[in-house]
Amino acid sequence: MRTLYKIPILLLILCVALVSCKKDVIATYDVNDVDIEDKSLIKDRSKSNKQFISILYTTLHQKAISSKELVRTERVIESFGDKALINEVIVSNYMNNGEVVLPSNDEMRGNLDSFVTVTYKKFFVRIPTEIEKAFFVNYIESNPNITPELVYTAFASCDEFQFY
């Protein structure tokens, strides 16, 4: 009789246990793939001469410019009124010093899509729009004389490269 009295209590405990104890569901959260490089990056600040030279030199040589060279180059830029012109001459001198790190012509033409995208990222810190990509791919394909050096020269001496 005493045992019978305990059975409903045990059943109740069992029921409560069955209802309340559930195995934890381990949830995993993730981030959707998002393109963080803005195609229409707003660049409205002109680089100072110092910034321009540092970035130009690093972009072309894959190493930092020495402080002495930086100061000397800055003085030369200041000594000339047409900054775009003098920048072109400086780029042209860099191209002639044999230290610029350039992809080969075969590498460029082997994967033009990738070359154009990488070049936009390297100089403008953004990916090209489809129109931009199409222009360069078509232009380089249809002009066998174009080398990576000429493309880099155009990028390094254009307006967008002077802004950040």
Place this chain on the structure above:
Amino acid sequence: MKRREFIKKAGLTAAGGVAFPYILPSGRLFAKTNAELADHVVYVLFAGGVRQQESVLQQYLSGSQGVDIGGNIMYNMLNGTPPDRKIVYGTTPAGEPIGSLPIPKVLSTSLQSQGLLFPEVESVNGGHYGGLTSLLTGNRSTAQGLKVRPNTPTIFEYLRRHRGFKASDVWFVGSGIGNSFPLLNSSNHQSYGTNYGANFVAPGITFGNEGVDILSNAKSYHPQEELEPIYKMRAFLNNSFRIKNGEVDGIRNGEDEKANIKKFVEEVFAKKSMGALARSPVSGAGDLQTLSYAAEVLKYFKPKMLVVNLTNVDGCHSNFSGYLRSLHRADHGVGWLWNYIQQEIPEMSGKTVMMATPECGRNLNPNPIQDENDWYAYDHSGDYNTSRVWSLMAGPNVPQNMVVGSESNRVGRTTDNVLTIAEIFGIKDAVLGAGFMDPTAKSLFDQI
């Protein structure tokens, strides 16, 4: 068309015509207003701070050191006999005292005899930058800050906007990049500004050791096979990233002009390496070097307007004897440049007006610094003597052997020069109409 509609449209058209002046294809806002007096102007900012006593007054040492020796040490520019004793202003032959050999005259007839001298002119600003700004803007520049472009348009901008000159028609050859000199090739005025500025070059740097290392090894690209694609790709990039006027500091030349200037830079480096640069008989660093490169710019571009800035006489702050030497050398260089234009540049010979004016004078009383001859140095801190300068001009349609004003009769201001150049190029009324000139400024031609 109904009568009411016709009247409305005719009224709007007339109002538009009044409100918006006709802009000529060249970018000029108004047609030129009077006849030109010369094809070219070379404007020497005879700067650094020049005392009247050692220049036009020809007092040599008597007006400064209490030594009773007078004489003219600027005998290419001014009439007068040189000092006969205590010669320190010349060159230094080996083993001889410093400055003991005067530089021989390069002009058989002085610029004063060939032209017009205003011996007592008011400098409206006693500092270098303010003084130079006034010489280039025709404005008193009282609110002009340092390290910023002039607030009001420069003569370069007036000439480019109202006379339609290209960027490579107007040059400013500076003595260096300090003291904000590179900012003087254009104002920051919204309606003018760098779009109408002059090409600036500080040749001591551009073509000096730094320039040789950084610029002289430029690649020569093939015009069609290499340069053309570069320009096409860059044009596409620039079209995709349109910048607004004034967003990039500095002036901009057209593509043709750029190609020409690059050729000039190459040519100058080549001439330099061959020792074939134009040079005055006595040459060297500083002002004479600046004048030498100014001559190269003149020879190559035959610009409508070239301004060259001298500065060495400012050594007077600490060395009076050095100041005398700099003054003598500057006179030598200016005389040589005038000869060079007449003899070596046929396109400019007889068609060029040269003007020279110091931007400010120097104090009447010395500071305590003495040089190797125990002579005292002079600053320019704003006394009356600092406001005393002179103006000299020569060339076609400039009266010869004429002096206007005297020590007791001041005639002219440093702000007059811009209007004078504007008159030479036929745009005086347009410049006056722009409304930025010193209200008291007058063309020097109107003060004869």
